[in-house]
Amino acid sequence: MKPMRPSDPGPERNRFGQDLADPFPAQDSWCRDGSGRRFTYDQALELIRGFHGHPAPGLVIGVKMVSLALARLPRDVIFDAICETRSCLPDAVQLLTPCTIGNGWLQIVDLGRFALALYDKTEGSGVRVFIDPAKLQDWPEFYGWLYKRKPKQEQDAGRLQAEIRAAGEQVLAVRTVRVQPRFLGKHSKGRIATCPACGEPYPLSAGGICKGCQGEAPYVASDGGAADRSR
Amino acid sequence: MKPMRPSDPGPERNRFGQDLADPFPAQDSWCRDGSGRRFTYDQALELIRGFHGHPAPGLVIGVKMVSLALARLPRDVIFDAICETRSCLPDAVQLLTPCTIGNGWLQIVDLGRFALALYDKTEGSGVRVFIDPAKLQDWPEFYGWLYKRKPKQEQDAGRLQAEIRAAGEQVLAVRTVRVQPRFLGKHSKGRIATCPACGEPYPLSAGGICKGCQGEAPYVASDGGAADRSR
Numbered sequence: 001m002k003p004m005r006p007s008d009p010g011p012e013r014n015r016f017g018q019d020l021a022d023p024f025p026a027q028d029s030w031c032r033d034g035s036g037r038r039f040t041y042d043q044a045l046e047l048i049r050g051f052h053g054h055p056a057p058g059l060v061i062g063v064k065m066v067s068l069a070l071a072r073l074p075r076d077v078i079f080d081a082i083c084e085t086r087s088c089l090p091d092a093v094q095l096l097t098p099c100t101i102g103n104g105w106l107q108i109v110d111l112g113r114f115a116l117a118l119y120d121k122t123e124g125s126g127v128r129v130f131i132d133p134a135k136l137q138d139w140p141e142f143y144g145w146l147y148k149r150k151p152k153q154e155q156d157a158g159r160l161q162a163e164i165r166a167a168g169e170q171v172l173a174v175r176t177v178r179v180q181p182r183f184l185g186k187h188s189k190g191r192i193a194t195c196p197a198c199g200e201p202y203p204l205s206a207g208g209i210c211k212g213c214q215g216e217a218p219y220v221a222s223d224g225g226a227a228d229r230s231r
Numbered sequence: 232m233k234p235m236r237p238s239d240p241g242p243e244r245n246r247f248g249q250d251l252a253d254p255f256p257a258q259d260s261w262c263r264d265g266s267g268r269r270f271t272y273d274q275a276l277e278l279i280r281g282f283h284g285h286p287a288p289g290l291v292i293g294v295k296m297v298s299l300a301l302a303r304l305p306r307d308v309i310f311d312a313i314c315e316t317r318s319c320l321p322d323a324v325q326l327l328t329p330c331t332i333g334n335g336w337l338q339i340v341d342l343g344r345f346a347l348a349l350y351d352k353t354e355g356s357g358v359r360v361f362i363d364p365a366k367l368q369d370w371p372e373f374y375g376w377l378y379k380r381k382p383k384q385e386q387d388a389g390r391l392q393a394e395i396r397a398a399g400e401q402v403l404a405v406r407t408v409r410v411q412p413r414f415l416g417k418h419s420k421g422r423i424a425t426c427p428a429c430g431e432p433y434p435l436s437a438g439g440i441c442k443g444c445q446g447e448a449p450y451v452a453s454d455g456g457a458a459d460r461s462r
Contacts, residue, residue, distance in 0.1 A: 053329050053336075082449055091333025094325070098284050101332045101339070102322025105284075108332070109449045111442040112420060112434040117450070124451070132457045133425060133432055146432055147423045173457060177450045189343060192378045194364060201364055201377055203343040211342040218313055218340045219348070219408045220355070226363045226404060 030168075031063040033096040034070060039063075041165060051095055057145050058088030058114070061164050065089070065129045065172060066096045069118040072127045072174055080121040081106045082183065084113040092116075107183060114146065117177050124179035132173040139163040139171065199227030261399075262294040264327040265301060270294075272396060282326055288376050289319030289345070292395050296320070296360045296403060297327045300349040303358045303405055311352040312337045313414065315344040323347075338414060345377065348408055355410035363404040370394040370402065430458030 029038035099105035119126025136143040195210035202210030260269035312330040330336035350357025367374040426441035433441030
């Protein structure tokens, strides 16, 4: 059974325990987390830098997308998340919601679309948020970024950030969705056995040896696995 | 070009900006992050709860595995990470290193093996850490957890945590590896176009319409995409 989601970290700290500034008017907020805590644009950049390493444009608009999805979900629904891209957006979900790639509440279905969905984890109804390209006509640098029109080194980073900040929610769109049943609930790995080749535990459903020993390991060379105890 | 990794958050805060207790002897530490900051067992549990939601056994041993990998990497190497499972372990990497799923410095190659590798991002040499099942003979609950011998509700959670804590690094193994070239460097998505079916940007390499519109979208139903502006 899925454990309880983490509780609200309280009014003075976000989920990473960071001290936050005094409350500020809602109109000054850039994004919010799952507990309703709001962040100014500058606080959002700080949050992004702390986790993602740099204030990537996809994450600056990404946290806005997650916030919009959170605002449109019914209150108190226990939700899971899907990202339709592996670029940036998964980190926006991980920053603002309890859903992470390691706890399984966030799944990546890599369609190459810059979109995400938050949905009721038991019955699949939810909301999908994406950037509507037709709404980007006033924001050429933002459009150019979304369509990868320039190599990163030719982008005007300052202008791009300014356009994202000015455009904000205006360029986003929300649709209701229902997630396929196969994305709901936990999936058992089935029986675990020891791989006779590497000596490590693996799901028996992979076959007589583990997928790594079937040639899917990402390594050119390795000095051995558990089965090789000479080292 | 990959941006700079985040700088050391300073002696008093971890990368999430959390205040940390006074320094303590190295032998009391359960894990460490990429900047060398150490965490006691209790601090590690707090860190895990804040991100992952609950102190999952896979994350308690996972942060120990990441710490061991970090300790074995040459100093100052700029590394990326691979997890060989999607369960728990990716969050240990995301908690203790600059590598996240959204910034692309962490990749999941789901072989169903509870193992991870940290490696030099430019030339691929690194270390792989895994749990060696042969070393688990003194830890029956830990062994039972790794081999999924009991449904979660029948596990003795207290005993499992105690065994993981007592076993610690003793049950881990480290091997040097070299990661395949195809996992190194950035991969371009190629040209981005607007999908004539949904009206959203997608990588043209997917074909004439996006993968979502080719039937790979995770939704049973949706009230439309960008192409449907009637709503």
